[in-house]
Amino acid sequence: MTIPIRFEHAEAAAELIEAWDAAGCNQASVNPNKKPFSIVIPPPNVTGALHLGHGLNNTLQDIVVRTKRMQGFETLWMPGTDHAGIATQAVVERRLKELENKSRHDLGREQLVERIWAWKDQYETRILNQLKRMGCSCDWQRTRFTLDPICAAAVRATFFDLFRQSLVYRGKRLVNWDTFLQTAVSDDEVFNETKKGHFYHIYYNVIAPKPGEPRRVEIATTRPETMLADTAVAVHPDPAAAFAKLESEAISKLTAATEKEKADCQAELDAILKRRDEMLVSLEQLRDMALDGRMLQLPLVGREIPLVADLWAKPEMGSGCVKITPAHDPNDYEVGLRCGLPMLNMLNPDGTVNAEGGKYEGLTIPQARKRVVEDLEAIDQLGDVEDREIELPHSDRSKTPIEPYLADQWFVKMDTLAQSAMDAVSDERVKIFPERYRKGYLDWLGEKRDWPVSRQLWWGHRIPIWATHGLTEVAATDLVARVRMLPAHAAGEVLEREEAGEDGTRTVMVCLRQENETLEGEVEALGLVRDCDVLDTWFSSALWPHSTLGWPEKTAELDYFYPTSTLITSRDIITLWVARMVLMGLNNVGKIPFSEVFIHPKILDGQGETMSKSKGNGVDPIDVIDKFGPDAMRFGLARLATETQDVRMPVQYECPNCEKLIDQTPKNRSLPRIDCQHCGKPFSTQWAELDEDKLLIKGAVVSDRFETARNFVNKLWNAARFALMNFEGYTSEKIDVASLPLEDRWILSRLSTVTRQVTEAIERYQFADASGCLYNFAWDEFCSFYVEIAKPRLSDETQRATAQRVMAHVLDTLLRLLHPITPFVTESIWKHLGEAAPIRGLGEPAAANAFVMTAAWPVSDT
């Protein structure tokens, strides 16, 4: 038998992926004779290709999945991808702008969505191919997409059900408005930038002040132009109490302070007392005026606005009074709700001032600010203007400032849903590992903030609501009656709700349970118009564990594989995703979605920064696989996946000319071309844009951290190669362990211990321990000791047969144990071993399984 001296992973992997697939090794089906084990993949975003972070996530899942499969469970790993709402739409829109200089409005909704589908198809293919090449043993026939018809049906059924329970409602909310892209962006797509600005003090006149009362009140703001939409000025309802509280806090801080801090704390306390002495009387007077219903006159506009008492006005800040602009500031919005203030929107979607701004209409924000300040100064109502550093929110997509903008949004009411998800973790029906992540989950849910689920986007699940606004009571009643007459209404496919609008008119809303063009036509014929918005991406992600199994249909798969067994994911989406899956699973199916959650570390680059394509430090698993092989990538990642540490992974460019590695630095990681420091020849990077750069060969981005693992894979290959070269004349026979020589009994005993350790480590998600244990055993004990000591026995005719049998058995077991981590090399060796020693094992030897992948997991006898 001739076996190459190196494990040729590229050929082997391609063949094995096909062979496993052809044999249906990854496929799972309902099997009453077996216990189920199921995992749903955290669906990668179709925004772009996978990097090593995904490599780690999916390697760990595959290790668990392959182990469980070998342990005899009917094992399902559900694959799929996520449409990733705004992220994907933004990528496609940006390309549209760059390549064709068009906005989404130039294309229109339908065409843009079509373009995004094309993008999705391209990246979904790429992502699935990356996963396959990593060796992920997903049931590919079940591959889902969060926007596919199966997931869409679940989304519709969920929304319909929440609508029926009145757990979903419509309300106003301030959204982060990107005036350039003219869309709302989510909080995590907003970054703050500190800029130089001013803090303007402005005076508002009191209307008909009583004797002794001030003529005007002072407020301060960094955004004076928003005064045009002010609807109140607030003052604290109990300044004395507020100061008392501050004082007692400062005192307790002072008592607890170290010698070093004492001076600072004392100064802080003194400042509070000084301010109280100066301000308390006038603030209490203003408070009394507020309670007395005194009105102020808004300068420049002339509108009368009330002075109100509200906790938001902090006596220790500014002048102690704060202007309230409910439609353009999140906190003011809350005040507006509490005090029942009107919400005046002064902006057009493009960020210019609208008709509410009177003579300032049509100006941009900076223009309006300048004019308002000038005009206030002219009428002598402008006070001090201080310089100040201001943190200004910017849109990550357009890099322009965000405007808080009041818009109609749909919300999911969280109180009972959140409580159910908290209970599931509190009483350990859902266990989170490592345990320290429980706190974040419980704290976040504990706030029970309603979940805004609508997004002003085109890419996503459209909200299944049709509505007519501005109806008279009679017209509304009539419309409701007509809706109820639809045959689908009787069939439970239609729900309607009538609401009073702000201006006393009525709104009728209709929710449809399923996609149905005919029915939609009928509804639209009644004058109802479909909501333009789509749902938050996490809405469909939250359903992933049951939607992928066919819910709301009562499928056999759902019954068998749900709840899934475990969820393996990254820590940054514990709240956004994990928590929501728990509450939606409980609401929809009535059962938790998974009983265990394992949170794995993150992969950072050599500088300690998270990997991302936009930084240029993202490593494509395919590049690592090409250079080191899929087993080395998997083993290397598993070896580093410890419980407490993030994985720091220095990254290098591989020169395509001389194959030498060049360290990546913050400087060179964004260059379009690099001259190799070893061979002097240039190569291009992902940033190449000029034609002359693009003509160069592209250098892969890899990490030399995988060398150790690659060497290990090769070591194993060669140890097996040695064994196989010595298996000529192999025969099988029952082995009496007690009569074996010491070295055999020793290795068997060690094997048993290692089997137990590896099994337990994987059970506890201690992947670094499992791989470390196997590394040491295979290299130091099996290769360095046992193989060496077997050499003379293999050339001694009297001992040869026994040595072969034990060797075959040990190798067999080692391959099984290593298979979940390094599936390709083990399966390749297994095939050779099957040819050389088809019948093997201690006790009663038996014919080996065709694939190690579906062979039985070893059981330890210690």
Place this chain on the structure above:
RNA sequence: GGGCGCUUAGCUCAGUUGGUUAGAGCAUCUCGUUUACACCGAGAGGGUCGGGGGUUCGAGUCCCUCAGCGCCCACCA
């Protein structure tokens, strides 16, 4: 501002309930073409375990404190 984590060899990381001389891989140096493997083997150098204090017969490990790094959440008229 609140919470969590981290700091051990040049680099990336282990180090169980405190217990001999603190480990591994890579890198470095020396030697080695013994028929599985140079992606190998034998050996060497390299650490006051971030700083300081404490508990203890004994601290990398427990407590306090200072400093630095990272992440999550909240907020700043």
